[in-house]
Amino acid sequence: MSAINFIGIGLALFLAFLLIQKKDKGTFDFILLAWLVLNAVLLFFYHLNFEGNTDQFVPILIVMSLIPYLISPLLFIYVSSLVQGEKFSWYAQLIHFIPFTTMVLSMWWFYWVPSEKHLIWVSNGYINMEGQLPFHIRNWSLIMAFSACMYPILCLFKILRHQTDILNEFSNLQEKTLNWMKSWIVIEFIGFWVSFLIIIAGDMDVVNILTSFKVISALIITNVFVIGYFGVRQSSIFLDSLPLNNIKREEKYKYSNLTHLETEVLINQLNEKMKREKLYRNPTLSAAQLADMMNISKHQLSQLINQKASVNFYEYINHYRVEEFKNRVKIGDADKLSLLGLALDCGFNSKSTFNYLFKKYEGVTPSQYRKQVAQ
Known part of the structure; x- marks a missing residue:
């Protein structure tokens, strides 16, 4: 004993x-x-x-x-x-x-x-x-x-x-x-x-x-x-979800609903910002940080993505990462980097997550997609 x-x-x-x-x-x-x-x-x-x-x-x-x-x-x-x-x-x-x-x-x-x-x-x-x-x-x-x-x-x-x-x-x-x-x-x-x-x-x-x-x-x-x-x-x-300026923003509109016009304007601004600045390449990007960049509350950001993109924040960001990976495979970046290295450069932080999400969105594995592009 x-x-x-x-x-x-x-x-x-x-x-x-x-x-x-x-x-x-x-x-x-x-x-x-x-x-x-x-x-x-x-x-x-x-x-x-x-x-x-x-x-x-x-x-x-x-x-x-x-x-x-x-x-x-x-x-x-x-x-x-x-x-x-x-x-x-x-x-x-x-x-x-x-x-x-x-x-x-x-x-x-x-x-x-x-x-x-x-x-x-x-x-x-x-x-x-x-x-x-x-x-x-x-x-x-x-x-x-x-x-x-x-x-x-x-x-x-x-x-x-x-x-x-x-x-x-x-x-x-x-x-x-x-x-x-x-x-x-x-x-x-x-x-x-x-x-x-x-x-x-x-x-x-x-x-x-x-x-x-x-x-x-x-x-x-x-x-x-x-x-x-x-x-x-x-x-x-x-720990890594704090706003980038590390200042706790006062969310006085936290529980208010955005109007239809506001959501249309904001979602266009968000999509444009994501494409122009490629924020999704930051592997630790969080909703709090993105909301801080957009000068809105995290609650409003979630409302915006959920209602206008019909997905959650996780899916919204990773969809951009998958699209970035596909575009870079098409222009030949996959010949310079391994598939995993390219995925990490697109914002993914693990091989298993990348493989799972890519197949979920595209129906094929990353290696199968590269072969399709090469044909």
Whole structure:
């Protein structure tokens, strides 16, 4: 048991160290750092518990037993901080810490003020209860299980919404989709039910309790590795979406609709600007930056593109990139640069994205298109 837990503790602390060394850390990095440290503390608690070293520290044991009430919400807050960017507010997240705080204070109260009607005591590392206790105390483990099940689902909904929203924010989506987190949530959901069934099996003596917690520790370690590994590599999603002059423009017309005449004038100006200045060749071009160049709000730009071009910002910009690539293949630039080099020069930032979008728009691969042009 100790070997498994110490591997997990070492891994969590090592990943936390890498996060500390990371340059240009964002709020989301500090949240992940706290999440990793809490997992290390939880694994250390499991070690002490099965070594029989916790019974004499009951108040601390209660707090450590309730750490899962913090781990699940923190992961949700981590996702929120990534997808909300500057709009993220800690005040809005405080509600997620209420269950942990309420449970700790309640258990401390009933432990330190025992009576004939209620009693909480600890034996062999387990919190035992009897008597007339409130619902949230009597069912603290079930509430914890519900929390561990609910928060990954909330994370999934937030990520799916984010993946829709960023199509009107960015012209390149690499490292912005959080697909790695979406894949993890599916695994996490399966892992939750595996853990839940193992704990029940341990309580019913179907599986040795020590074996059940070995499996749970292994699942926690897997969780730490996946989230920590990808989390350390995750960069800020909205860092490159600021206006080029880095001044937050006051959007006093943010929620107003442009008139038909205004949209006609603006879309013509936008199309002309894109063709003349070839802004799409900037691989990090964002809706905020383009709106800043057009001297309109980002909301108005989205309205303009959605209504007049009938596409989102991502499709609008990448259509120009595909057309630029086609034109340059026709004039022979593909003989001077590789197809990938030419695609990167047109504003794409990854081979997979370029190949996917080109075939989506043209129905053939870039190499097939070049052969067609050469014939």
